[in-house]
Amino acid sequence: MAQPVRGFQVNTILDRLALDMLGILQQCLVIAPLDRDRLHLAILLTLSRRVYVEQLLYRDYRVDRDSQWYNWTLPDGSSARIHEQGIVYLHKVLARRPKLARRLRHEPGNMHLLLGVLCRHGPTEHGWRDAEVRRDQALEASGETPEFLHPVALELAAQRARLGDDYSQDSKRRRTEYGPIWLIRGDCCAELPEEMALFDVIEASPLPLAAAFAEDPEVQLMLVRVLDALNERYMLLRACGLDPELWHDRDEPSIARLREMKQLRRPAEELMRLGIEDDNVDAYRRAFNQLKGSAGQFAGCPSFDEFATTEHGMSMLRFASLSLDDPIGSDDEGDQWARHETLADPDAPDVEESVTRRRSAGQWARMLIDDRPDWFDPLMAYFFTEVIGNERPIHRGPGDRGVLNDPEFRRLIECYPELTVLDEAEMAEQLCQRAEAIIKRGLRRYASPDD
């Protein structure tokens, strides 16, 4: 079947979140007016899914896992639950108002650009298709057509009033030099706040948007860039074992320092795993000294003893000792977290290139199947190609009906009565377990080819 077009590849848990966020926005932004409670709850319920609790959210080892949930029984007898760390994530990460990237000149930030591409999917009868966002010295606010004024222009005015001049000096300089950032639609134009949060963008969008907006690769790419930028500090804190609720809003440790701190983990865990060190602090000491080398300092400290007595150093070591039974060395996507560390990266690949690359991505999975055809029955070959190789969702999502709803998959599954009796979530779990068994076999074979 034709592959869904996506403005990004699902390589990290954050890409996964971007995909789910698209699905949520697709449901919430095609109705006017915006129901904020609904939007926030949908995000919280999504963040509370296992894949995010395990791979995205901070795990506090000091508290029992079960105590971190809000649980409800719904009228139909099913249950709903929200993880406390999901609230922290929404609050600290998704609702954050990022500063503009320093490298930008006249370009608006990605939040502004996201609003621009969302606006293009506003009601077509009002000419939103040609909306644009740019800095301009000469423009003035104009246009009093009701559907532009309310809620878009008035919402933007309210946001500007709330922001006041509480934004970065860089933005102020750029505003002076290149003019304010404008949302322009025909002869209407309204000034955007210099710095916007994701929820500001959502609130200012001209609803209802056309449902196809979530399938627009430009919207998709802009959303994933925005999430990347919002997420960076949280993910570094998580990797270093520093509770984002306590540390996210502090200036120190800086992003650069956190990146260095994060480097300590892998070698320290490896030293412990290999039995070279059997004490956690000693492992971190050795890793620190190796990474510091002859440099004057590492992670902002001239010695490990000094690092270990800083508040963040102590927290990191405490976390490392608590999490020993659950090594988190597997979250190697951390190296890619900062892919778009600055907003509106002018060097980022364009949308077309990204989509084209994605379309060819499934080939590598086919190579594995062809390499070991005896390991794959027809059902697993299909599942592996589509879900693992082509990154398609198992269930229905933006622009994709989901692999479970493919006619080809439905035809193949008929030969597996043990699977057809399961509900879709259980079936998906079963198929993933089978895929995992095949992958482990491949890893064992090629990691130790003589076995």
Next chain:
Amino acid sequence: MTDRKLSDAQALELWRRAEQRLRLVDTEPPVTLAQVDALLKILGPRRQGEALGDWLERSHTRSAAPAERPSAEIIPFSPRFNPKRQRFTAVAEIVRLAADSGGLGIALPSRELETADGRFRLKVTSEGEELVIALQALGLAADEFAGRTLGLAPAGGTGEPIALIQLDADGDGQVRLPDDAALRLVLLQPVIGLVEDV
């Protein structure tokens, strides 16, 4: 079929890639609006400026029934501010609408008051000869001021608070004070500030 034979190193790299991809596969069906709406019905609408945690906490019981406040709740009397040992730093101010101060005497606020920056909400209720003053830190301020002591002082006055309120872990607190003209005057334009030991 692809016609390319993989080397062991290439195959290992691709199996690792497959392993990484599998970790990102979500087996649970996506959240539906029907689920969201069912939960929303239990939670009720979120109040203006209410922290997410407070909103969820309101209905977070096994039976999903709204949690009731204890009927015989003990509201502490405001302790006295000690200028020698304590410092008061203003952090927000509430300016009431003119309509609120109309009429004979100094009326109590007829509704909950919020600071212009949306960080605090103040509610005053009269109970016999006393006033119960409830202060809530909202949103980010809830994190910032949870567990700390805040004071209410008159605008442009001596800077000394006449009501001290200890906020709990959720950023909420309340105190009871004798209802008199001086207190009502403070409540016309209260300055909210942080009280710290020096």
